[in-house]
Amino acid sequence: MNFKDSCIVVTGAASGIGKGLANKFAALGASHVICADIDADGAARTAAEIGGIAKTVDVASEDSIQALIETVETQIAPIDLFCANAGILTLGGLEVENDAWQRIWDINVMSHVWTARHLVPRMLERGGGHILTTASAAGLLNQIGAAPYGVTKHAAVGFAEWLAITYGDQGIGVSVLCPQAVRSEMTRGMENSVASVDGLLEPEDVANACVEAIENQRFLVLPHPKVMGYMQAKTANYDRWITGMQKLRDRFEAG
Structure with missing residues (x-):
């Protein structure tokens, strides 16, 4: 994919990974960088810094996602790359209330389904496009102390796999971003938690990894290289x- 002169949408662009992605695409010469977030002021700040376009979106709503895609496609330009980056973290286990489970399911999973539903047919009609889904290393491994997060990120990876299997040979590029901890509002105060066991990356580092993966049409984006080894260990001996x-859980609970 050539980022120069392209139209790119980034959700969750007010801060963290989303802001890092928006900054990177602007630096690469994208014609339009759509900075979308439920935080309208934050989206506007990111857009102002890079000469982008701010849009408000609530990814927990299919109607809001559909409206964003429709607006960009009809009023700005056809979308070359959609970065479905917005997500939330919900801590806890069996005690987490049903409404909290539903909210994180809508944001971390259904938002990707809704994005694909309203964008993939357009991309197919014009011969191609790329979707970058921000999941997490938790979607390949799991997340100690956060059942809703681990479960929904597994589902996000699974849906991205399905997209790639179904449309990857029809001009639709699919990449799934699976980092461990990245400096953001989500990880504020978690610098010494289990989430940061392999270090806390900067959003700029993650954006660079995404660009390299998309340029090479690679599905899996692993800014923390150790995650690949963890995946291989998991599949080699699940019980071990x-x-x-x-043991990792015990280590951090004791701490």
């Missing part, structure tokens, strides 16, 4: 991996 995760 679970025992290891239990």
Whole structure:
């Protein structure tokens, strides 16, 4: 993919990974960088810094996502790359209330379904496009202390896989971003938690990894290289991996 002169949408662009992606695409010469977020002021700040276009979107709403795509496609330009980056973290386990489960499911999973539903047919009609889904290393491994997060990120990875299997040979590029901890509002105060066991990356580093993966039409984006080894250990001996995760849980609960 050539980022120069392209139209790129980034959700969750007010801060963190989303802001890092928007900055990177602007630096690469994208014609239009659409900075979308439920935080309208934050989206506007990011857009002002890079000469982008701010839009308000609530990714928990299919109507809001559909309106964003429709507005960009009809009033700005056809979307070459959609970065479905917005997401939330919900901590806890069995005690998490049903409404909290539903909210994180809508934001971390259904937002990707709704994006694809309203964008992929357009991309197919014009011969191509690319979707970048921000999931998490938790979607390949899991997340100690955060059942809703681990479960929804697994589902996000699964849906991205399905998109790639179904449309990847029809001109639709699909990449899924699976980092460990990245400096953002989500990880504020978690610098010494289990989420940061392999270090806290800067959003700029993650954006660079995404660009390299998209340029090479690579599905899996792993800014923390150790995640690949963890995946291989998991599939090589699932029971041993679970025992290891239990030990990691104990280590941080004791701390």
